[in-house]
Amino acid sequence: MRILSGTQPSGRLHVGNYFGAIRQYIELQEKGHTCFYFIANYHALTSMHDQAGLKDATFHVAAAYLALGLDPQRSTFFVQSDVPQVAELCWILNCVCPVSLMEKGTSYKDKIAKGLPASMGLLDYPVLQAADIVIYDANLVPVGADQKQHIEMTRDLATKFNSTFGQEVLVLPDAHIVPEVAVVPGIDGQKMSKSYNNTIELFATPKETHKRCMQIVTDSTPLESPKSPDQCNVFALLKLFASPAEIEEIAGKYRAGGYGYGHAKKRLAELINERFDSARQKYTELEKDPSYVHDVLAEGGRRAREVAEATMQRVRQSCGLLKH
Numbered sequence: 081m082r083i084l085s086g087t088q089p090s091g092r093l094h095v096g097n098y099f100g101a102i103r104q105y106i107e108l109q110e111k112g113h114t115c116f117y118f119i120a121n122y123h124a125l126t127s128m129h130d131q132a133g134l135k136d137a138t139f140h141v142a143a144a145y146l147a148l149g150l151d152p153q154r155s156t157f158f159v160q161s162d163v164p165q166v167a168e169l170c171w172i173l174n175c176v177c178p179v180s181l182m183e184k185g186t187s188y189k190d191k192i193a194k195g196l197p198a199s200m201g202l203l204d205y206p207v208l209q210a211a212d213i214v215i216y217d218a219n220l221v222p223v224g225a226d227q228k229q230h231i232e233m234t235r236d237l238a239t240k241f242n243s244t245f246g247q248e249v250l251v252l253p254d255a256h257i258v259p260e261v262a263v264v265p266g267i268d269g270q271k272m273s274k275s276y277n278n279t280i281e282l283f284a285t286p287k288e289t290h291k292r293c294m295q296i297v298t299d300s301t302p303l304e305s306p307k308s309p310d311q312c313n314v315f316a317l318l319k320l321f322a323s324p325a326e327i328e329e330i331a332g333k334y335r336a337g338g339y340g341y342g343h344a345k346k347r348l349a350e351l352i353n354e355r356f357d358s359a360r361q362k363y364t365e366l367e368k369d370p371s372y373v374h375d376v377l378a379e380g381g382r383r384a385r386e387v388a389e390a391t392m393q394r395v396r397q398s399c400g401l402l403k404h
């Protein structure tokens with residue numbers, strides 16, 4: 081099975097990214113699949129026009145993935161713009177893509193509603209994502225629930241391309257979404273997202289993590305009263321980190337009363353700090369050795385370009401683009 085996924089370098093990675101996507105990346109790699117993981121810097125350009133910020137976030141995502149267990153010997157790990165063939169394929173797919181399909185994009189509509197200028201890049205974002213996926217003949221795309229529509233659009237575009245050019249040139253991918261972690265809540269109870277400023281970062285210090293956990297929004301049920309674990313943002317996050325036995329135990333304490341949200345928040349911070357302690361140490365080491373990280377990405381780029389170029393030869397030939 082060929083696996084592919086990408087992440088935009090547009091800020092610091094958070095607990096939602098980890099459970100919704102990164103954990104699946106690593107698990108699929110451990111199962112021995114052929115994996116392609118990349119940093120979607122062309123996509124980040126649709127909303128970010130800050131040279132230093134983009135470079136910094138690209139390095140952050142690269143070091144973070146390596147620290148969390150991405151193994152560059154087993155997975156091809158690269159930066160999107162190191163494979164310019166993907167921009168070429170995006171153009172070709174644009175030529176079979178109805179504008180109306182892009183106008184239905186919920187992510188596009190959300191971004192416009194939030195005040196981002198309606199650039200061609202923003203409208204075209206899903207076509208570039210489709211090119212990312214089909215250029216590596218990917219079968220399965222591990223992502224959070226918010227990306228479901230983009231994978232459906234990819235299937236639509238690959239089908240359109242294949243029917244237009246009369247051959248099975250492009251492979252249709254499936255989304256790999258794990259229902260229990262498809263939408264991890266942020267500290268305000270909405271979907272955790274960089275753009276909502278409600279994240280708990282993976283690579284913060286233990287103190288910062290504790291501070292952030294204490295800011296999780298809860299209702300005003302007094303400490304001594306019984307509480308409903310299923311209505312609580314802190315409990316929703318605890319479920320991701322605690323063992324099944326501890327989840328049961330804490331649920332019991334909620335229902336019994338005498339257990340405050342403060343206790344639950346403190347325990348959550350401890351569990352987050354424990355879970356990411358070794359990755360944080362690795363991340364700090366990688367920050368001190370940027371040339372290692374750049375070498376990994378350069379090698380990944382070389383491997384990815386070979387695969388992408390092979391697909392492009394098929395694509396160019398099928399639509400009559402001659403190479404001289």
Ligand code: ADP
Pocket residue numbers: 087088096097098099100101222223224225226227261262263264265266271272273274275
């Ligand atoms: P953000 O919303 O913070 O900008 P991205 O769009 O960069 O995050 O998402 C990167 C990956 O992490 C995607 O596969 C996305 O589906 C997943 N993801 C992001 N936030 C969450 C969340 N709160 N719950 C589950 N998955 C998420």
Ligand code: TRP
Pocket residue numbers: 084085086087088120123208209212213221223227230
């Ligand atoms: N749109 C994805 C996100 O915001 C990032 C992405 C770009 C991606 N290209 C991709 C994800 C290809 C999966 C496959 O998270």
